[in-house]
Amino acid sequence: MSDADPAKKLFAPEPAGPAMDPARLSDTALQQVHAASTAEKEEPAVGFSPIPVGMIMLFTALTFWVAIYIGQHAGGFRWNVYDANWEPGGEVAAAPPDPMKVGARIFSNTCQQCHHIDGMGAAGQYPPLAGSPWVAGTPDRAIEIVLEGLSGQATILGGDYNGQMPALGQSLSDGDIAAVLTYVRGSFGNTASAVDEQEVTQIRTSLGSRGPMSPDEELKRHPLGQPDNTVAAKPAAGNTTAAGAPAGNTTAGGAAPAGNVTAGNVTAGNLPAANLPAANLPAVAK
């Protein structure tokens, strides 16, 4: 189309004028001159050109800086570290959950419908938990009842009951059961010891799936009124300051028993309550 007259184009002068810049270097010359400058070796001379040395120093300095910076501030490349000055070995997560709180929640979701919010139950229908000897003493009895249920006639705190408690072993985990029993044993005026998740696991394994027992059978296995032979190893449930451990101190001290808690090594329900920050006991009417 516009290749009409190559001869004309050949000699057309470059536009010129005060608004114009002449091109003092043609395009092929541009490429060749620069290629030549890259290819040619520096003439040997006394001293050395500072630029390559400077670039090497800059490159090295930047590499070191980048490596050190990433090393110090990458938070272990973890997804849940949002603090640029985090160091490995430091705690990442928040405070461990308090079994009294967890238990209170499970109680209100699961147990409260029958045993009532204050643990008083309903006369003739659901037995009370407040001050009940079934709840106190050895935790094994309570664990078995929660795991397998209870069915039949029983006299509890002077009232007659002839109903059925459902087995909750399938819907509650070992930790949940330990937490809710810790809560119940430390609330409504009860002052029994906390329950460990391991105890629940042991009993669950040994029971297998027996189905609900009758109250009499249960009482044969674990008679009422006997002292809790595990109490020496654990403090009272819900008693968070009695052991004299300073608030917020997660390593055992003072009268706190076995079961030291080290940072980052806690599972729900596996805590002696004294080592926890003060539990917010729900406002339960006695």
Added chain:
Amino acid sequence: MSPFASLVASVDPRPDTRLPERARLSQIDASLRWPVVLFVVSGAGWLMLGTVLGLVAAVKLVWPDFPGIFFNNLEVLTYGRIVPAGLNALVYGWGNNAVFAVGLWIMARLCGTKVKDLGMLYVAGGVWNTGVLWGVGSILVGVGTPVEWLEMPAGVAPVLAASYALIAVWAILCFRYRQEGPVYVSQWYLLGAFLWFPWVYLMGELMVAWAPARGTVQALAGWWYAQNAFGLWFTPAALAAIYYCLPKVLGRPIRHYYLSALGFVALAMFTPWTGARHLIYGPVPVWIQTVSIAASMALMLPVVVTALNFHTTAWAGARDVWRSPTLRFIVFGALSYTVASTVGAVTALRSVSVTTEFTQFMTGYGAHGFYAFFTMAMFGAIYFMMPRVLEREWPSAILIHAHFWATGLGIGMVLVALYLGGWSQGVAMNDASVPFLALVKAMLPMNVLAIVGGLLVLLGQAAFMLNLLALAGVAAAMELLSLLAKASGVALGEEGA
């Protein structure tokens, strides 16, 4: 020949190598003539629109009721719509059109290949501008996407991508069929730019609009795109223009040129990792922020390389730089690149970012990179390119001087205002005893300064627009006349003039 072979042959951009170089260059320039005019004129139009919108937004920061109570019931003029509309008009309307024009031209010249006039470039350019119009209009009407730099609705992206492909394919073809001989650094930068943009754009649209990522991964993808759109598309294009125009006008080679390969590779390797520098202390894991901060500092390496290349060369020819219309803009851009990149690296550090992020300072940093560096470099390249493509001089030297001084001073004022104002905004924001309203009121003087600077920039661009329309208009008129003359000559059976 088979149809496919003949299609390939018709696309073959190599000119007749028997012609002397001047003739070949003329053919190359002529082959790109009207597409370049289309891109530059439409780009300049978008530049004016984007600048006007930006100015309106700046005035609204000082006078929220602007332009007055009657117009204020117009939803389309609300601040939150004007800002993204202006940004997109500048980035996709001006920025991309400028790179299409300058990038294709420099690539074609350096590769010694013509761009075959298949009409494709006109169609693609028209579709691109239509797409941008649709996108900017959608933003003003309120159907945009709330991700910065990707505000155009998702439906626009395929249109833009398709028209982009038709334009960028020429850059690749030129490189593929380039003449024998050494390759110059501008060709690498342009090849990189034309290949990187579609990849980052499509990936950004995918992870933000078409198949959105979950939670803040979306924000991460969005900023990865925005940082790459600037650092791997606009930056290489402007660097290519500076590397091309500076030695050509000065008549002397780039000093320390052997470092330029290192600069290119370092830019390519480090830039894409810097996206999360916009999310420092944000809701992303700390390692992502740290990696981006480290990459931003590492970017100082290519910045030092380009500084050595550009500034030593310009200094050696300082008198010529001062006298040359093109080189004033080019060197302004080159200096701005060094300074803006240093600002970018320093503000990436956490201790500085605490003060600067979320403030006008970062707006200034964006303006520094996009306007003071990219846009000024493009102005310089356009002043160099247009006369060669149209074979006629710029009509007015005075308008070029006016353009340079007005935009140079104007953008300088804008930057001072945004940097100083943004810094004190950040300091005050981190001091909880300063009520927020007091902080806002304290920004007033600097915001006014930014408006004055913006007005100067607008004036300078008006001078550019006038000059451009005069030049292109006369050239187009002459072309039309000669076409008419040929047509009437043929109709009358006489030889064409």
Added chain:
Amino acid sequence: MKNLPLMFCGLFFALATSWCGLILSANIQYGALQPVAIEQGDTVYPQPIAGVAQQGRQVYIDLGCIYCHTQQVRPAGVGGDLARGWAKRGTVPRDYILQSPVLLGSSRMGPDLADIGDRMDTHTNYLHLYDAQLVAPGSTQPPYRFLFTTQKIGDTPTPHALKFPEGSTEAPPAGYEVVPTDRAIALVAYLHSLKIDYELPEATFAPGVGNATTSGNATAHP
């Protein structure tokens, strides 16, 4: 470097490594976060927002609020975010998993809004949207009068009609009231839903902050 295929591979590689290293690995690492409860049996957070608030979110998006307001709070010890009472803790990725698109914002011409639901008063907010000068003179917030309609007062005034300050020039003529449209109601509902009032395992409330009052501000102005 003259070989086009080789250059193509190199350019692609430079981009691909960063995409994989930054975006893909981030997505793998925390792209599948789910709402979580800080303690067993507790409510899981974050919670999805209700229908009207979702509509309000759309209004927030289409008015471009992100260009002046962020919704990301920097953690304790960084800047003045927590000291200003903008939230009780820094925001983390899990706070945003139910949001699409995420509205982090990057500019604070106005205060951060991540926890605005805990700070704001609805009626003041309506006035603020109508014309920010009514409750915060000197503010650069744009007036959104188009989100309200002026109508003749019916038998009884509409409950949530705006109550202008005494002698305000913005007040409608006698017998008329300014009432928020559905969009304004939805927007304010959305703002009300913006709360960071829950803890997460990886982000607990910072001790001792969040009680600071932003001294000097107009009452109930966020």
